[in-house]
Every structure is written in structure tokens, then in C-alpha cells.
Amino acid sequence: KNEVEQSPQNLTAQEGEFITINCSYSVGISALHWLQQHPGGGIVSLFMLSSGKKKHGRLIATINIQEKHSSLHITASHPRDSAVYICAVPSNFGNEKLTFGTGTRLTIIP
Amino acid sequence: SQTIHQWPATLVQPVGSPLSLECTVEGTSNPNLYWYRQAAGRGLQLLFYSVGIGQISSEVPQNLSASRPQDRQFILSSKKLLLSDSGFYLCAFSWGGTGNTIYFGEGSWLTVV
Numbered sequence: 001k002n003e004v005e006q007s008p009q010n011l012t013a014q015e016g017e018f019i020t021i022n023c024s025y026s027v028g029i030s031a032l033h034w035l036q037q038h039p040g041g042g043i044v045s046l047f048m049l050s051s052g053k054k055k056h057g058r059l060i061a062t063i064n065i066q067e068k069h070s071s072l073h074i075t076a077s078h079p080r081d082s083a084v085y086i087c088a089v090p091s092n093f094g095n096e097k098l099t100f101g102t103g104t105r106l107t108i109i110p
Numbered sequence: 111s112q113t114i115h116q117w118p119a120t121l122v123q124p125v126g127s128p129l130s131l132e133c134t135v136e137g138t139s140n141p142n143l144y145w146y147r148q149a150a151g152r153g154l155q156l157l158f159y160s161v162g163i164g165q166i167s168s169e170v171p172q173n174l175s176a177s178r179p180q181d182r183q184f185i186l187s188s189k190k191l192l193l194s195d196s197g198f199y200l201c202a203f204s205w206g207g208t209g210n211t212i213y214f215g216e217g218s219w220l221t222v223v
Contacts, residue, residue, distance in 0.1 A: 033212060041148075041198050043214040086154070088212075097144075097169075098212065100154040 002027040002089050006101035014109055019074035021104045023087030032070050033088040033098065034061050043086070046072070079108045112137035116201045116215030123222055129174075129188040131218050133201030136182065141203040143184040144212075145176055148198040160184060196222045 003026040013019055023032070031050040037043045047054050047061040049070070054061050058077075063070040074081055087101040116133045123129060135141050145157045156169045158176035166176050173192050177185045184201055201215040 035214075041200075041217040041219065043200060043217070045211050045213060048211045088154075097156055097159055098154075102153040 002029070002091050002099045004087055004089055004099050004101040006085075006087050006104050008104060009102070010105045010107075012107045012109065013077055015078060017077050017108075019072075019077050019081070019106065019108075021072045021085050021087075021106070023070045023072070023101055025068050025070075025087075025089045025099075027089075028065070028068070029089045031090070032063055034070070034072050035086040035088060035100075037084040037086060037103065039083070046085075074106075077108045079110050082106055082108050112141075112203075112205075112213060114201060114203055114213050114215045116218060118218060119216060120219040121221070123191050123220065125193055125222055126190045129186070129191050129195070129220070131186040131199055131201070131220075133184040133186075133215055134182055135184075135203045138203075138205050139181060141182065141205045143178060144202040144204075145174075145184065145186045146200040146202060148200065150197070154200065158186070191220075191222045193222050196220055 005024045007022045031048050034047040035043050036046050049061055049063050058075045060073040072085055084103040084105050086103040088098040091097045091099050113136045143160045146154045147157050148154050158166055158168055160166050160178045163178055163181055173195055174188050199218045199220060202212050204212045
């Protein structure tokens with residue numbers, strides 16, 4: 001079974017700061033997911049990536065398959081970015097069942 | 111476009127009462143369907159997944175069951191709730207091949223009292 005570790009668990013930053021959240025996993029994967037969970041509980045898929053880098057607005061996700069590591073970056077952070085960010089990977093290669101990290105709670109202070 | 115709806119959003123149930131959470135998907139056929147639970151302070155845990163009508167796989171032993179009576183309908187049930195069943199339940203779907211985007215429902219907050 002894939003093990004997923006995220007860091008940091010909690011992150012507080014000032015508005016405008018550059019944010020980095022890291023995710024490491026133990027078993028080779030086909031694709032990695034970054035998810036965002038707001039205080040109300042709803043979860044939104046931000047990225048699904050299998051190589052390289054993806055960018056959406058101020059969010060950038062990168063993945064290094066060889067090192068089994070991914071990062072989520074937020075540029076020019078804003079209080080509305082405050083949420084829990086979760087990394088998820090397939091339990092086994094070629095499997096759609098996901099194993100989730102415990103999440104990184106991000107708080108952006110105005 | 112594909113959408114997923116889940117209800118009810120919140121419910122408070124006494125111990126020993128039954129449970130039924132429902133989830134429906136629109137805009138795609140033959141999706142893979144999932145029920146997840148998020149206990150307080152913990153990550154998401156896969157409870158059930160289904161690759162087709164009537165095909166249910168359970169990931170962990172528990173007091174819950176799932177059913178898929180129609181292609182795009184997924185139901186989470188319990189005959190008698192336990193206090194430990196409290197948590198946040200999420201339905202999700204994906205489709206196509208390996209590694210496709212996963213979409214989550216709005217979630218259901220269950221408090222067993």
C-alpha cells in the first residue's frame with residue numbers, strides 16, 4: 001500500500017507570501033492528485049498530474065516521479081487560499097483507489 | 111459536464127438508528143463510485159468503491175454497507191449506528207482509465223448521539 005506524507009501539517013503565512021506544500025509517497029504511481037478542502041468540508045480537485053508541472057492561476061503543482069515527490073505552490077497568497085490542502089495517490093500502481101495524506105492546514109493572514 | 115450530488119448535508123442521529131446517505135452522478139455513464147469517511151483530525155479513508163451496478167468492494171470492516179442500485183446512484187447505509195460512525199462522509203466518482211480526475215460530492219456531516 002502506498003504511504004503518503006505531507007509537510008508541513010500546519011502553515012501560517014502573511015498575505016502575499018509564496019507558499020510551498022510538499023508530498024512524498026512510497027510506491028510508483030500513474031498520477032497524483034492535489035485537493036483543496038474548505039472549512040465547510042467540501043473538497044475540490046485542484047490538479048491531477050503524472051509528470052512535470054501544471055499551473056492554474058496562482059497555483060502551481062510539480063512532480064518528480066523518480067524521487068516520488070510533489071509540491072504545491074501558491075504565489076501571491078491571499079486569505080481566501082486558507083484551506084486544507086490534501087495530496088492523494090493511487091494505493092497501487094494502476095489502481096484508481098486513492099490513499100490520502102492527512103493534509104496541510106494553510107492559514108493566510110491579511 | 112459531470113456533476114455529483116450528495117445528501118443530506120448534515121444529520122444528527124441517535125445510536126442504534128438507521129442511516130442512509132445518497133449520492134448521484136450526472137453527465138457520465140459507468141463511473142467508478144467511492145464512499146470516503148473523514149474522522150475528526152484524520153485523513154480521508156476509503157470505505158467502499160464500485161465499478162458497476164451491484165458491484166461493491168469494502169475496504170475496511172465496519173458497521174456500514176453500500177449499494178449501487180443504478181449506474182449513477184450510490185447509497186451508504188447502516189442498520190444501527192454507533193457513536194464511532196460520526197464523521198464527515200464524502201461520495202466521489204471517477205471515470206475512464208487509471209488516474210482520471212476524481213470529483214467529490216459536497217459531503218455529509220453525521221453526528222451520532
